[in-house]
Amino acid sequence: MPKLKTKSGVKKRFKLTATGKVKHGVAGKRHRLISHNSKYIRQNRGTSVLSEADTPTIKLWAPYGLK
Template sequence: MPKMKTKSSAKKRFKITASGKVKAAAAGKRHGMIKRTNKFIRDARGTMVLAEPDGRKVVKNYLPNGL
């Protein structure tokens, strides 16, 4: 059976760290920022590490061969 292909959309959205954790950009920053608090805007900068169960799902279903 051939290898599963990596999903192109997942390649652009997720990065796998050296320890195997999955990093992604914080959600909720596209529009409607006027009603968000300054703390939310600050905290949403950069990337965040996904929770362990979510990271496992991403790797298993979308990034089977890593990046």
């Protein structure tokens, strides 16, 4: 059976934690930031953990895990 390919978008956008959770960057931080208030920008800084419902889909797209 041939090897499975990882979706290239998943490689770029997600990381796995040691416990198997999926980390991702927060959306809405690229442009038009002047229309957002400081609290929004501050709270969306860094990364967050993906919801439990979406995690199996991302793991399906990365069959051998993510580095």
